[in-house]
Amino acid sequence: xxxxxxxxxxTTPLDxxxxxxxxxxxxxxxxxxxxxxxxxxxxxxxIETARKTVARILNAHPGEIFxxxxxxxxxxxxxxxxxxxxxxxxIITSPIExxxxxxxxxxxxxxxxxxxxxxxxxxxxxxxxxDLDAQLASRKERCFVTLMHANNEIxxxxxxxxxxxxxxxxxxxxxxxxxxxxxxxxxxLRSKPVHFATGAGHKFHGPKGVGILYVNDNIKxxxxxxxxxxxxxxxxxxxxxxxxxxxxxALELADAMLEKDSAYIQSLKTYMVNALEQHIPAVEFNxxxxxxxxYTVLNVSFPKTEKSEMLLFSLDxxxxxxxxxxxxxxxxxxxxxxxxxxxxxxNKVPVRFSFSKHNTTAEIDLVVEKxxxxx
Ligand SMILES: Cc1ncc(COP(=O)(O)O)c(C=O)c1O
Numbered sequence: 001x002x003x004x005x006x007x008x009x010x011t012t013p014l015d016x017x018x019x020x021x022x023x024x025x026x027x028x029x030x031x032x033x034x035x036x037x038x039x040x041x042x043x044x045x046x047i048e049t050a051r052k053t054v055a056r057i058l059n060a061h062p063g064e065i066f067x068x069x070x071x072x073x074x075x076x077x078x079x080x081x082x083x084x085x086x087x088x089x090x091i092i093t094s095p096i097e098x099x100x101x102x103x104x105x106x107x108x109x110x111x112x113x114x115x116x117x118x119x120x121x122x123x124x125x126x127x128x129x130x131d132l133d134a135q136l137a138s139r140k141e142r143c144f145v146t147l148m149h150a151n152n153e154i155x156x157x158x159x160x161x162x163x164x165x166x167x168x169x170x171x172x173x174x175x176x177x178x179x180x181x182x183x184x185x186x187x188x189l190r191s192k193p194v195h196f197a198t199g200a201g202h203k204f205h206g207p208k209g210v211g212i213l214y215v216n217d218n219i220k221x222x223x224x225x226x227x228x229x230x231x232x233x234x235x236x237x238x239x240x241x242x243x244x245x246x247x248x249x250a251l252e253l254a255d256a257m258l259e260k261d262s263a264y265i266q267s268l269k270t271y272m273v274n275a276l277e278q279h280i281p282a283v284e285f286n287x288x289x290x291x292x293x294x295y296t297v298l299n300v301s302f303p304k305t306e307k308s309e310m311l312l313f314s315l316d317x318x319x320x321x322x323x324x325x326x327x328x329x330x331x332x333x334x335x336x337x338x339x340x341x342x343x344x345x346x347n348k349v350p351v352r353f354s355f356s357k358h359n360t361t362a363e364i365d366l367v368v369e370k371x372x373x374x375x
Pocket of ligand 1: 069179
């Protein structure tokens with residue numbers, strides 16, 4: 001059976017050109033980057049070249065880019081650094097963040113080091129920036145604000161510049177989880193009032209298990225993982241050389257094709273909206289899907305019926321890969337905390353479709369055809 005993969009917000013297939021760039025570092029270039037002889041020096045050079053590439057594309061200094069194991073680690077690092085090194089004592093976040101942020105904030109909230117609060121959401125799922133301003137104005141202690149650039153489930157995009165300016169006004173530290181936007185949008189970190197940003201290679205056809213944390217030059221944070229002092233003392237341990245090389249290559253390719261790919265993927269999203277409206281009665285779209293929204297994500301609510309309650313399972317049986325929310329390690333469907341936070345109607349079945357350059361309108365036609373049968 002030919003499968004249809006529409007879960008590209010969970011992960012994307014590796015680009016063959018990225019694999020090709022990585023291969024030498026899995027084979028001949030096996031040296032430890034910290035070794036002083038040629039095998040080591042070649043790999044040190046590969047890492048530093050990758051860092052420069054990433055910094056150039058994101059308009060940051062190479063010294064502001066740290067390689068990590070992915071989005072989750074980077075989010076954790078930013079939050080711990082804000083508390084342990086930057087004196088933040090109150091965290092403001094939103095109820096629709098990725099669990100990499102939400103569960104980390106919950107963890108710290110249980111300690112006596114910090115308190116936390118949620119910013120209000122507008123009915124379309126956007127962050128209420130007036131409420132952010134009001135909350136920051138009311139706090140005496142130093143605050144840490146962590147708000148994602150794009151929501152991985154409903155696609156809503158935050159005005160990161162406006163949020164950052166509000167944080168600046170109150171001398172708050174600002175982290176934005178940019179995992180769904182790095183490699184998909186032009187990101188100019190130097191012009192954005194953000195202290196921490198994060199990325200994960202597997203969201204833009206790079207390898208899994210490698211990511212970045214951007215730490216603005218103006219703040220000083222201490223190492224999280226202690227040992228041999230790699231990553232300029234911030235994250236000890238022999239580097240994931242082929243992952244780092246793959247991350248930079250994938251970002252380079254994504255950046256070069258950004259205009260063409262984003263226009264094509266946006267056209268797929270629009271095509272699916274029209275097809276669903278035409279063929280499925282009572283279909284609804286979650287979040288600001290036609291406004292400030294990721295072109296890669298479309299979150300749809302279908303009417304709840306006996307058949308549609310099994311929708312994800314039934315689609316999987318037809319070889320159609322989609323999700324109800326973010327990918328979760330247990331595989332258990334516990335519903336989506338994002339949909340729960342924005343929805344007023346529990347009698348709906350939410351499904352996230354997320355697209356890549358590999359999808360086609362023919363695939364969407366097939367999926368809509370199946371949905372017609374299943375609902
Ligand atoms: C918005 C967001 N943040 C963080 C993560 C975690 O990234 P990783 O799986 O690379 O740790 C993801 C991936 O699902 C994500 O979509």
